[in-house]
């Protein structure tokens with residue numbers, strides 16, 4: 001929930017409760033969100049601070065065992081409320097979110113008293129396995145697009161511009177648009193990434209160089225990406241998939257073979273994976289630099 005409030009962009013849907021059961025008594029109403037704290041940017045103090053969510057209209061406890069009809073649309077939970085979030089540091093900055101909470105399948109309106117004839121051990125027998133979701137459908141001030149500084153520094157100037165534009169397109173849910181930008185970044189940067197990986201301490205430099213030399217002859221770049229996995233440092237093998245090949249693979253299809261929604265989905269995954277790879281490279285590099293500094297200091301101390 002905290003991560004959702006801090007980082008989710010408009011219309012980004014997140015699951016907040018899996019496998020809803022009668023008697024869970026959570027997130028049925030806006031009251032369950034009251035007083036949640038999360039990190040957010042305070043424009044007055046110009047830094048991230050802790051914000052606390054407050055409600056415009058807290059609801060009273062329902063008198064009977066039913067959630068009112070107004071929280072449901074066609075038997076699915078579906079309601080919207082305004083969250084007024086206040087900076088706990090200056091107590092002045094406010095951020096407003098319009099939040100939509102909904103279930104993906106039908107859920108019961110009877111929650112306060114699961115002791116009903118069609119309920120066994122708190123599980124309503126005619127109930128499907130529903131998940132509860134949340135999304136921001138409005139935000140003031142406008143949600144800022146924030147580039148990851150390490151990623152931004154890693155990319156060259158033009159790729160960095162595509163990075164910003166890609167994030168902006170993602171924040172506006174432009175599927176084909178955002179996929180076009182992440183594709184450009186991957187096309188421009190993937191060989192640089194391989195080159196950076198080659199120079200990391202925990203990699204097989206000679207073998208990666210051989211892949212690159214073979215590529216010079218064959219011009220088939222996908223072979224490099226496909227075969228690099230076993231030479232990657234451990235941290236980049238940790239996903240049990242080849243992240244380099246996956247980046248290439250996800251961005252090498254035709255742009256118009258996907259629908260808006262499919263494109264958006266792919267673009268989000270590529271962006272997350274790209275950031276992951278670059279951050280891992282950076283981590284490995286900085287630990288190497290730390291070690292070099294220590295060795296240097298050791299040598300100096302010995303002299």
Ligand SMILES: [Zn+2]
Nearest residue numbers: 042087090093
């Ligand atoms: Zn503040």
